[in-house]
Amino acid sequence: MSILTIKVGMADLNVTKSPNILTTLGLGSCVGIALYDKVNKIAGLAHIMLPSSKEIKNNQNRAKFADTGIEELVKIMLKEGANKNNLVAKIAGGSQMFSFSSNNDILKIGERNVIATKNILKEMNIKIISEDTGGNYGRTIELNSLDGSLFIRTIGHGEKTI
């Protein structure tokens, strides 16, 4: 069977089954949320931009926010045959690409995205088993639905699998 690599864009999400790969390129302050059911070998990846749909009027695109994005991702994974109790999470991204001396909320958005993501996963009883967040650099991530491994590539900050 051939392996498909499926791209997840900014404010986007997707679900696939073994042995396909989900990837999102050039994560900056956004957060990539990788969910995996290792029994049924079903993987889901969301690329969220903002912490909460509740702070914003224009919230039709559910994949844009940590709260609605994770909900939507879980919903699709369950529909595809995943079991909620099997789900574990890995998260990456949430960096601060530019730094200024002022305490600007816009520039701290990466950190806020990570905090919101963790809170929502906790509320939904989905355990985070590994993460690579923060810093001031971009990340490309690949979620392998065969084993749930998350490969992370950077420019100048190495590569790793978490």
Next chain:
Amino acid sequence: MAINVDDLNTFMIDVLKELGNIGSGNAATALASMISKKVDMGVPAVKILEFKDVAEILGGEENLVVGIYFELMEDIVGNMMFALDLDSAINLTNLLYGRQKDTKDLDEMDISALSEVGNILASSYVNSLSALTGLKIFISIPSISVDMAGAILSVPAIQFGHVSDHALMIETIFEEDAKKVVGNLFLLPDINSFGKILSALGVQ
């Protein structure tokens, strides 16, 4: 004046283009005098992009680019960014320092020079906007990042994420005569500032 990025009419877009034209014209002159070369300026484009397509304007999500980022404050709130790919960045520093460097690394001196170029470009752009609109605009010190285009552009994209499912950028492409330096300058005012700019120019 309330503006919706997803619903701008062609007249408003023309006004924004003209704004880009005036700002960029000054910036191009400043760049030309810094490097003592002729600098060509493209016609400014108003780009309304879906988030998934944003990184395409700088050659795709994983393309290595240099981004020099500024905050705009006072009457106009938002950001400006000068972005160029690594080859252009190295060629630009070579022109500024009058040398020929063949490595692909940017050292501290290069980063400092690029920040200063960005600073001069952004200041001249903003000054002409301010003169035209009568609005007071302050600009922050530059912050620079050398990284993937997707990661760098996530910063302005997220700002538009608060109000829209599209990012609006007024883009001008600069080219040094021999095309050794190609850069994109983006004006990214927040949504309320768009309204202020248009009102200041008498657009109802």
